[in-house]
Amino acid sequence: MLEVKNVTKKFGRKRVLDGVSFTANKGEITCLIGINGVGKTTIMKAILGLTPINGGEIFIDGEKRTKATYEKLTFIPDALAMLPNLTIMQAMEFMADFYDSWNQDRADDLLQFFKLNEEDRISTLSKGNTAKVNLLLGLAQDADYVLMDEPFSGIDIFSREQIANVFTSHLIEDRGVIITTHEINDIEHLIDKVVVLNNGSVYKEFNAEDMRINEGKSVVDVLREVYIP
Numbered sequence: 001m002l003e004v005k006n007v008t009k010k011f012g013r014k015r016v017l018d019g020v021s022f023t024a025n026k027g028e029i030t031c032l033i034g035i036n037g038v039g040k041t042t043i044m045k046a047i048l049g050l051t052p053i054n055g056g057e058i059f060i061d062g063e064k065r066t067k068a069t070y071e072k073l074t075f076i077p078d079a080l081a082m083l084p085n086l087t088i089m090q091a092m093e094f095m096a097d098f099y100d101s102w103n104q105d106r107a108d109d110l111l112q113f114f115k116l117n118e119e120d121r122i123s124t125l126s127k128g129n130t131a132k133v134n135l136l137l138g139l140a141q142d143a144d145y146v147l148m149d150e151p152f153s154g155i156d157i158f159s160r161e162q163i164a165n166v167f168t169s170h171l172i173e174d175r176g177v178i179i180t181t182h183e184i185n186d187i188e189h190l191i192d193k194v195v196v197l198n199n200g201s202v203y204k205e206f207n208a209e210d211m212r213i214n215e216g217k218s219v220v221d222v223l224r225e226v227y228i229p
């Protein structure tokens with residue numbers, strides 16, 4: 001389990017996170033939701049240790065972050081950070097050199113899943129295929145928790161569907177996925193847990209299916225309550 005406990009974060013005098021707490025389990029998809037600027041990316045960066053926090057703690061499988069626990073995490077940012085003149089194959093070789101956790105068999109599976117051609121140069125790819133390469137490079141690492149920032153941003157409906165399909169495939173296995181997205185409709189049926197952020201803290205943390213069954217509300221219905229009272 002990944003546990004974010006009472007985390008606070010300030011940029012200058014601006015308090016962006018004000019006591020954020022939630023958990024994310026292995027084998028589940030946890031979705032961080034909130035309007036622009038609410039702090040979703042900042043939370044991911046805090047979990048990854050990419051930005052210092054001003055208070056609170058983060059536990060990974062019950063342990064405070066160390067180099068060993070850090071290797072349980074992989075981050076897929078909202079844009080591909082790879083030299084554009086590389087081919088997909090060269091990008092994979094680069095990752096394999098850089099990360100001990102690189103799993104070439106899974107990378108090959110992902111290439112097939114997304115119907116990508118490893119000879120293609122990154123600079124020539126469509127937005128949708130660039131997003132798929134970005135996911136491939138992250139998901140091919142053996143890590144227990146995968147953090148994805150806006151994997152659907154700016155891509156067409158069919159690529160979004162293909163990306164959503166990866167969540168229910170063997171390529172995710174029993175890993176924990178933490179995702180931020182504004183495209184909730186695309187993955188509402190796949191999400192296990194929802195963490196709604198507002199005013200720097202967690203407004204509500206709930207199981208999406210329980211909410212549907214017990215209160216008859218979709219994730220978007222809950223969001224409307226928060227943002228359009």
Ligand SMILES: Nc1ncnc2c1ncn2[C@@H]1O[C@H](COP(=O)(O)OP(=O)(O)OP(=O)(O)O)[C@@H](O)[C@H]1O
Pocket residue numbers: 011016034035036037038039040041042043
């Ligand atoms: N490096 C930084 N320096 C100063 N302020 C920052 C920095 N990074 C983020 N912020 C501010 O922190 C707040 C939260 O930003 P963050 O990117 O985490 O929001 P978000 O919920 O991911 O937004 P979006 O949905 O637009 O991606 C915003 O007000 C942003 O302007």
